[in-house]
Amino acid sequence: MALRIHHIVLDCVDASRVATFWSEVLGRDVLPDASADAAFIGAGEAGEPGWLFFSVPEPKTAKNRMHVDFESADRDAEVERLLALGATRVADHDEWDTRWTVLQDPEGNEFCVSQRPAGD
Known part of the structure; x- marks a missing residue:
């Protein structure tokens, strides 16, 4: 199962x-x-x-050991929407043929938004 x-x-x-x-x-x-x-x-x-x-x-005190990854056809627009909702940008990455942004929610829980490859 x-x-x-x-x-x-x-x-x-x-x-x-x-x-x-x-x-x-x-x-x-x-x-x-x-x-x-x-x-x-x-x-x-x-x-x-x-x-x-x-x-x-207790508040969050360290980096998450597990987090959620999201995918978007327009990462930049989605990141801007999330920042307007109260997310905080942590870092932008471009590795392994993938572009992604690490963000935090209002209490510091990390999550990522990646760019969906063209044609997917």
């Missing part, structure tokens, strides 16, 4: 704030049963996993 991703989970100091940011990033609503300790974005139409946000007392 193969595994499939069920949820992407982020620990955060302010679950509501971080869930609202990711709701805008993903274009999906935060479900109304959110509490002060947790928030949830439901699964996407194309089978994308749901996202859970849990409040924890």
